[in-house]
Amino acid sequence: MSYIAILITYIFISNFILVQFLGLCPFIGVSKSSESALGMGMAVTFVTSIASVVCWCAYQFILVPLSLTYLQTITFILVIAALVQLVEMIIRKISPPLYNALGIFLPLITTNCAVLGIAIINITEGYNLLESFFAGLAAGLGFTLAIVLMSNIRERLDMYPVRRAFKGVPIAFISAGLMALAFMAFDKSLLTNLHLV
């Protein structure tokens, strides 16, 4: 698959949140204001891109030669946890403004399904190193797109009367469902129509 096809696939066609439900907890939890949604989205994109590459290398250069591929899950989660810690320390050292923007979201990302999810998907889909990087980037961008759209919807919703039982999380889920309906317009035929496969 070409890199553009990978980008379109993971941003629109199989959007991580709206189609695959990966990373739903922060999607509901952090989408109350558009500012924090954007921060979370950027932090996730940052980590999924790096984690895709590092996990791919760990799998191909350590686990495969030693035929320890069944340790995939443990290795990936440890790599991601260490990576998030490292990224946090580096950002704090070199760019305090960026740290102020992303810092509080980084610890939450270790247990975000999206990061471990893309690392595993890269292996099951058999992507090479560069394809993995693009898949990670696109997964993060798709997450950002969905969470930013969602936070804007929720900010608007605050101004409208909503029945008490539906206030907060339930109406957020229903809005997400309607958004997912809209995203169904993107399917595999998009790639064929754009002559990407």
Add this chain to the structure above:
Amino acid sequence: MMANKHLHELTKGIFKENPTFIIMLGMCPTLGVTTQVVNALGMSAGVLFVLLCSNVMISLLKNVIPDSVRIPAYVVVIASFVTIVEMVMHAFVPSVYKALGVYLPLIVVNCIILGRAEAFANKNTVLDSALDAIGMSIGFTLALTLIALIREVFGAGTITLIPIGDWDGVVSIPGLRTWPVRIMTLAAGALLLMGYLKAFFGWYSEKKQKRG
């Protein structure tokens, strides 16, 4: 009194603190695997095993693990049990293993398991932790089965269970089989259904509180 407390640890997860509908943890697998009842049951079995083992293990190790590295330690314990589940399912129920796909290894980052380790198992006794794990898993199973039943019955007109002998394990519902409400099996239907169910359970528990 003591027996009552143990019973409370067991039953609180089923309704009062239901992990899916009340505390809203572990949403990703909840919506991802509930297109068929059999997948929901497979997922629940995996979560039960991992939650029970990790709760017991962490409760046993709670005085040994240093506080500063407790989260990585919990993650390693949980990931080991998830690997066991993956290997067992791959060997014995390959069809369920395939259907669960990426969601099976993702049990590692299921918030329910890490949440219970952090909030319960590291300060309670082994027995209470085990009971808590069983209760939470039953709550999770009920929630998943309910969602899967609604989605499969309306979306495909079938109920897929485990095949036994000659029976292929599929119950079909006349009418819905021919004219299914296709959206229920799609991603959008899952999110909509979750919103309505959450609203219903919120309304119900509020009503009960007012009365009690």
